[in-house]
Amino acid sequence: IPTISRHDYQPYPYRLPHVALEFDLDPLQTRVSSRLEFERVGNVNEPLLLNGQDLVLESVMLDGQTLAPQAYRLQDETLTLFPTKASFTLQITSLCKPADNSSLMGLYVSGDKLFTQCEAEGFRRITWFPDRPDVMSRYRVTLRADRMHYPLLLSNGNLLESVDLPDGRHQAVWEDPHPKPSYLFALVAGDFACREQTVKTHGKRDALLQIYSDRGSEPKTQWALDCLIRSLQWDEQRFGLELDLDRFMVVAARDFNMGAMENKGLNIFNSAYVLADKDSATDAAYRAIEAVIGHEYFHNWTGNRVTCRDWFQLSLKEGLTVFRDQEFSADMLAHDLSGAEAASARAVKRIDDVSTLRIAQFPEDAGPMAHPIRPESYQEIGNFYTATVYEKGAEVIRMQHTILGETGFRAGIDEYFRRHDGAAVTCDDFVSAMESVYVQRNPGKNLDVFRRWYSQAGTPRVKVDLAYDAEAHTCSITLAQHNEAVGIERLQSPVLPKPPLHIPFALGLLDQQGKPLPLEHDGKAAETVLLELTEERQTWVFENIAHKPIPSLLRNFSAPVIVDIERQESELILLAQHDTDPFARWEAVQELATRQLLCLTRSISDERQSDIASGLTETWKRLLHDPNLSAAYKTRILSQPTEKELLEKTSPMDPAAVVKAGKHMREQLGRALAPDWLDIYRATSGNDDAYRPDPLSSGRRSLHNLCLHYLMAAGHPDAQPLAVAQYYDATNMTDRMGGLSALVHFSDSPQRQEALNHFYEQWQQDPLVIDKWFALQASAPGATVETIKSLMLHPAFSLRNPNRARSLIFQFCMNSLQGVHTPEGYAFWADQVIALDQLNPEIAARLARAFDNWARYTARNREAIRAALQRIQQHPTLSRNVSEIVSKALK
Numbered sequence: 041i042p043t044i045s046r047h048d049y050q051p052y053p054y055r056l057p058h059v060a061l062e063f064d065l066d067p068l069q070t071r072v073s074s075r076l077e078f079e080r081v082g083n084v085n086e087p088l089l090l091n092g093q094d095l096v097l098e099s100v101m102l103d104g105q106t107l108a109p110q111a112y113r114l115q116d117e118t119l120t121l122f123p124t125k126a127s128f129t130l131q132i133t134s135l136c137k138p139a140d141n142s143s144l145m146g147l148y149v150s151g152d153k154l155f156t157q158c159e160a161e162g163f164r165r166i167t168w169f170p171d172r173p174d175v176m177s178r179y180r181v182t183l184r185a186d187r188m189h190y191p192l193l194l195s196n197g198n199l200l201e202s203v204d205l206p207d208g209r210h211q212a213v214w215e216d217p218h219p220k221p222s223y224l225f226a227l228v229a230g231d232f233a234c235r236e237q238t239v240k241t242h243g244k245r246d247a248l249l250q251i252y253s254d255r256g257s258e259p260k261t262q263w264a265l266d267c268l269i270r271s272l273q274w275d276e277q278r279f280g281l282e283l284d285l286d287r288f289m290v291v292a293a294r295d296f297n298m299g300a301m302e303n304k305g306l307n308i309f310n311s312a313y314v315l316a317d318k319d320s321a322t323d324a325a326y327r328a329i330e331a332v333i334g335h336e337y338f339h340n341w342t343g344n345r346v347t348c349r350d351w352f353q354l355s356l357k358e359g360l361t362v363f364r365d366q367e368f369s370a371d372m373l374a375h376d377l378s379g380a381e382a383a384s385a386r387a388v389k390r391i392d393d394v395s396t397l398r399i400a401q402f403p404e405d406a407g408p409m410a411h412p413i414r415p416e417s418y419q420e421i422g423n424f425y426t427a428t429v430y431e432k433g434a435e436v437i438r439m440q441h442t443i444l445g446e447t448g449f450r451a452g453i454d455e456y457f458r459r460h461d462g463a464a465v466t467c468d469d470f471v472s473a474m475e476s477v478y479v480q481r482n483p484g485k486n487l488d489v490f491r492r493w494y495s496q497a498g499t500p501r502v503k504v505d506l507a508y509d510a511e512a513h514t515c516s517i518t519l520a521q522h523n524e525a526v527g528i529e530r531l532q533s534p535v536l537p538k539p540p541l542h543i544p545f546a547l548g549l550l551d552q553q554g555k556p557l558p559l560e561h562d563g564k565a566a567e568t569v570l571l572e573l574t575e576e577r578q579t580w581v582f583e584n585i586a587h588k589p590i591p592s593l594l595r596n597f598s599a600p601v602i603v604d605i606e607r608q609e610s611e612l613i614l615l616a617q618h619d620t621d622p623f624a625r626w627e628a629v630q631e632l633a634t635r636q637l638l639c640l641t642r643s644i645s646d647e648r649q650s651d652i653a654s655g656l657t658e659t660w661k662r663l664l665h666d667p668n669l670s671a672a673y674k675t676r677i678l679s680q681p682t683e684k685e686l687l688e689k690t691s692p693m694d695p696a697a698v699v700k701a702g703k704h705m706r707e708q709l710g711r712a713l714a715p716d717w718l719d720i721y722r723a724t725s726g727n728d729d730a731y732r733p734d735p736l737s738s739g740r741r742s743l744h745n746l747c748l749h750y751l752m753a754a755g756h757p758d759a760q761p762l763a764v765a766q767y768y769d770a771t772n773m774t775d776r777m778g779g780l781s782a783l784v785h786f787s788d789s790p791q792r793q794e795a796l797n798h799f800y801e802q803w804q805q806d807p808l809v810i811d812k813w814f815a816l817q818a819s820a821p822g823a824t825v826e827t828i829k830s831l832m833l834h835p836a837f838s839l840r841n842p843n844r845a846r847s848l849i850f851q852f853c854m855n856s857l858q859g860v861h862t863p864e865g866y867a868f869w870a871d872q873v874i875a876l877d878q879l880n881p882e883i884a885a886r887l888a889r890a891f892d893n894w895a896r897y898t899a900r901n902r903e904a905i906r907a908a909l910q911r912i913q914q915h916p917t918l919s920r921n922v923s924e925i926v927s928k929a930l931k
């Protein structure tokens with residue numbers, strides 16, 4: 041399998057301004073005829089290379105003349121021609137088989153409909169084409185299909201014509217006025233319900249917004265449409281970016297590999313990110329829909345108008361667009377609020393995003409797949425839609441926002457579009473646009489050191505030292521960064537030292553009573569200062585500090601780093617009560633809990649008894665009753681660090697001990713604060729007849745459910761009856777799921793199975809709800825391989841549907857630490873990777889990454905995982921996707 045390197049990029053030697061495609065759609069065999077108008081830009085006699093995969097080539101015509109097979113070179117996945125003229129037209133006809141396409145890349149069948157997915161390299165499964173993002177063309181697309189089975193025929197852009205044909209077929213012609221790369225092409229055919237609304241854009245143009253879904257599900261698309269409208273408004277207000285289309289369509293698909301896809305004017309979505317009503321979707325699902333609708337819509341500018349020159353630049357569009365969707369969600373949470381309340385509402389989103397980063401990206405950055413946000417090489421680009429490219433990529437954009445400030449960042453974005461609108465560019469082009477603003481405001485400085493974030497993998501560690509001079513009343517803060525070799529860097533000898541990064545480090549100081557101290561920095565006085573660490577070690581001195589202060593570090597998580605500092609528990613307790621930065625305050629509580637959990641983990645490994653410290657319980661109790669904290673924020677601050685975060689901090693990693701420690705702490709906190717949980721549980725039970733997924737009431741529901749979980753964990757006598765009542769009496773899915781998950785996670789009484797059976801009976805017609813039913817059972821603490829195997833025999837289970845596979849197999853393999861970290865668990869995992877790989881390599885490769893960090897586990901786990909990995913590797917028909925993952929893991 042060849043490795044593609046970033047440095048080998050060569051521009052395509054031809055331009056392709058116009059593309060015309062004709063589709064004779066049929067699930068068994070679809071004929072695609074293309075007409076491609078090429079213009080040479082490279083040297084005379086440069087061969088013309090086209091990509092194709094799983095296609096049957098019928099004919100090739102050059103300027104109207106059919107070519108004999110000896111006039112071109114047809115290989116497995118390439119078609120090479122040898123044109124002699126400076127401009128010419130190629131017409132190619134080929135066949136593909138949508139119904140046989142279980143990879144869900146290219147043109148495929150889902151239920152009774154046809155969909156496409158082209159990013160990154162799926163277009164080559166549709167027709168022979170220069171399938172690379174730097175070739176941008178205007179598309180005219182003719183779709184023909186059986187009228188009864190496929191009454192609706194959609195593609196990008198504007199509908200030019202729709203006519204009936206003989207033999208019960210019909211035809212639609214679409215034209216997209218915007219040049220685009222092939223990965224943004226889409227078509228959809230089938231019978232759909234549609235919800236639509238026309239809105240006025242900022243520039244007073246009418247835009248038709250449409251949400252298409254399965255017939256019968258139209259009552260569930262109002263929220264998605266509302267989110268889309270809010271996305272349009274937000275992008276106009278915050279970034280000055282207006283929709284450039286007359287028509288913007290979102291189509292829901294049951295079978296979809298990821299969340300959604302930003303095809304120009306025709307977004308295709310996993311139905312999980314479109315459909316919601318109060319009876320079937322949780323508050324979390326509503327928020328996720330908002331984020332994904334926003335994300336794909338924002339791609340229309342950051343991704344589509346300005347796209348990537350090559351796939352190494354993926355973070356150019358993904359990091360930036362994730363940053364934009366995070367800000368959109370935060371602004372929606374803080375809507376109508378101001379001051380400290382707005383800050384705390386935004387912090388809830390920040391906490392959730394940082395947790396995701398720590399659970400998914402930090403481990404990736406420390407394992408065999410570690411890569412910079414702009415990777416240097418890949419075997420299969422489908423494997424690089426990673427937490428690093430997306431989530432760390434967003435952090436790298438956020439740091440530029442932090443360094444430049446909101447107005448500076450906005451000026452940088454404006455400059456980026458001024459320079460590159462309509463082009464396929466690089467990450468470096470983005471930083472250069474930002475830098476043009478930075479140098480104006482910071483004469484003599486530049487972003488050279490900052491650029492290293494794009495080429496350096498690994499999570500930096502920043503060590504903080506505080507020295508107080510009681511006589512001079514000064515406090516010096518020293519920051520020292522350490523960038524360790526990760527992934528393949530470790531295998532190089534000698535291991536090269538890595539240069540320092542440009543790290544914006546937000547800091548505050550509190551006095552011994554917890555009051556914020558005003559700090560002088562860069563000629564300004566503020567409660568929070570931004571220290572820009574650009575060298576290995578730097579010291580800053582703050583004056584007029586009367587007593588030794590307590591530092592509040594990395595406020596709002598100003599950089600994706602790990603902070604090392606030695607400090608007393610009493611300092612953390614003070615921060616937990618007083619820090620005015622809501623993120624750092626949450627962090628202090630997490631740190632308290634983490635210390636406790638690690639201590640429990642060690643005592644469990646040594647088979648000792650251990651109790652949790654009273655300082656922690658007291659802190660939690662005070663937070664639980666703090667009238668100034670929102671319910672949503674309380675839910676975050678009173679949630680234990682996840683098993684996965686904790687696992688990363690044990691060495692060697694010991695999943696069994698981590699699970700026991702978490703359980704022990706939950707029980708103890710549940711018991712110690714039982715009357716408090718019960719009080720708050722009662723106080724947070726609202727009348728949800730008038731359900732709305734707004735931040736306030738969903739915050740209340742999340743705290744309500746958290747209380748129930750602690751009561752269940754404590755085995756409180758009232759807990760189970762409350763859970764049962766909450767489950768059966770619920771008037772929305774959030775409360776119902778809260779009740780059911782309390783039973784499924786903490787009970788083995790007959791009521792548990794009764795509720796599960798009742799749930800299935802009630803919801804069996806709704807696939808998204810049944811996904812939740814599988815997921816809940818797969819992630820329950822007692823789930824074993826036997827549980828999962830018997831659920832796989834359930835008539836509702838299918839490995840072919842990615843949502844279903846994720847809800848059962850992935851949930852178990854990735855989130856049921858107790859069940860999967862056993863010899864049978866690992867064997868089951870390997871079997872499923874192999875089985876999935878025969879159907880859908882992209883999905884299989886994700887599952888294959890479940891134990892990336894196997895080498896850091898305790899010896900027993902380590903050897904069993906290695907054996908399972910080797911068994912996968914020896915399978916005779918592995919995809920490029922899985923093969924790349926497994927071979928890197930075993931290096």
Ligand code: B3K
Pocket residue numbers: 159160298300301302335336339358422425882
């Ligand atoms: N751009 C798509 C990702 C598709 C990749 C699949 N191999 C989704 C998104 O980030 O918006």
Ligand code: ZN
Pocket residue numbers: 335339357358361
């Ligand atoms: Zn994206």
